[in-house]
Structure formats: C-alpha cells, structure tokens
Amino acid sequence: MKKIQDYYFKKAKREGFPARSVYKLKEIQERFHIIKRGQWVLDLGAFPGSWTKYAAGLIGPQGGVIAVDLKGIKNPPGNVVVLEQDVFTLTPEGLEEITPRMDIVLSDMAPATTGRKDVDHLRSIALAEKALDLADALLPVGGTFLCKVFQGEDLDQFRKSCLDRFSSVRLVKPKSSRKESVEIFVLCSNRRA
Numbered sequence: 001m002k003k004i005q006d007y008y009f010k011k012a013k014r015e016g017f018p019a020r021s022v023y024k025l026k027e028i029q030e031r032f033h034i035i036k037r038g039q040w041v042l043d044l045g046a047f048p049g050s051w052t053k054y055a056a057g058l059i060g061p062q063g064g065v066i067a068v069d070l071k072g073i074k075n076p077p078g079n080v081v082v083l084e085q086d087v088f089t090l091t092p093e094g095l096e097e098i099t100p101r102m103d104i105v106l107s108d109m110a111p112a113t114t115g116r117k118d119v120d121h122l123r124s125i126a127l128a129e130k131a132l133d134l135a136d137a138l139l140p141v142g143g144t145f146l147c148k149v150f151q152g153e154d155l156d157q158f159r160k161s162c163l164d165r166f167s168s169v170r171l172v173k174p175k176s177s178r179k180e181s182v183e184i185f186v187l188c189s190n191r192r193a
C-alpha cells in the first residue's frame with residue numbers, strides 16, 4: 001500500500017500538482033468527462049489546490065474556477081478566484097456576484113478527523129449537505145455535482161437527497177483513493193428541472 005501512496009505522491013510532484021488527490025478527480029474526469037472547456041466550476045475544499053489547477057487547465061481562459069477553503073491557495077492560475085473562508089459562510093447570492101453562471105460544483109472537503117469514525121462521518125455529511133445545498137441553488141438543469149463523503153450510516157440518506165435533485169447518482173471509488181480510506185465520491189449528473 002505504501003508503494004501506491006509513494007507512486008501517486010511522486011507523480012503529483014513530478015507533474016507540478018500540490019497534492020496526490022488530483023488523480024482522484026483525473027480518474028473521474030477520464031471516465032465521465034464531467035468538466036468541459038469554457039465552464040464555471042465551484043471547487044469546495046480546494047486547498048492546497050490540485051483539483052483547482054487541474055480544473056482550471058481543462059476549462060481554459062473562457063471559464064473560471066471559484067476555489068473555496070479555510071486556507072487560501074497560493075499562486076492560483078489566472079482563471080481562478082480564491083475565497084479563503086468557511087463553506088458554511090458561503091451564500092449563493094455572494095457567489096452569483098462573482099459569476100452569474102455555474103456549471104459544476106465539486107467538493108473534496110474533509111473535516112479535521114478525530115479518529116472516531118461515527119463523528120468524522122457525521123461531520124463529513126454536514127459538509128456534503130452544505131455542498132449539495134449550494135449545488136441545488138446554483139446549478140442549471142443538466143448541471144453536475146461531485147462530492148466526497150466519508151462512508152457511514154447516513155450516506156444512503158445523503159444519496160437519496162441527491163437523487164431528489166439529480167437524475168443520475170453514482171458512488172465512485174477511484175483507484176488512487178486508498179483502499180483503507182472510508183472516502184467515496186458521489187457523482188450526480190443531470191440536475192433535474
């Protein structure tokens with residue numbers, strides 16, 4: 001397992017990404033083609049910035065990424081707006097002042113872990129629910145929402161909340177996500193009317 005960690009860690013260094021987590025998004029992108037040129041992306045839990053950098057490259061200069069985290073990203077690409085703030089203080093209205101259009105909402109947010117699985121799961125679900133509320137308020141019909149969650153007993157309820165708003169909801173565990181990690185990604189496509 002250590003070997004795999006080293007592989008993605010070194011690969012990220014070599015390819016100029018600040019974290020190995022970029023390969024989770026890259027795998028999902030290569031399988032489902034969720035991010036397209038010219039789009040506007042909301043990236044929640046963006047620090048240290050590998051998803052942001054990857055998404056910014058895919059959308060190109062006609063699009064934009066709003067990168068939100070408790071910690072600010074350093075030296076972001078030119079098409080990125082960095083918001084150093086708690087997601088729970090974000091409002092759809094505040095984001096609409098930056099861009100009137102949002103095509104996709106990503107959340108790789110993770111709570112500071114306590115080592116207690118049930119507590120960490122519930123905190124992760126709280127972050128995911130806030131991300132879903134923002135996606136619900138901001139995305140047009142057909143929009144996409146991708147969200148990391150720590151697995152646990154409330155995941156099924158969260159998946160159902162997603163299904164109320166999106167016509168397709170899949171659970172995805174990328175190869176680059178450590179097998180022993182409880183994280184899983186909920187990929188929601190086709191926001192309902």
Ligand SMILES: C[S@@+](CC[C@H](N)C(=O)[O-])C[C@H]1O[C@@H](n2cnc3c(N)ncnc32)[C@H](O)[C@@H]1O
Pocket residue numbers: 018019021022044045046047048049050051052068069070071085086087088108109110111112127
């Ligand atoms: C796994 S890291 C994200 C890695 C990032 N996607 C990348 O590829 O570089 C999870 C992030 O969630 C952020 N986070 C946790 N709680 C948050 C909150 N309430 N508001 C904003 N960001 C939060 C953490 O600060 C942390 O940087």
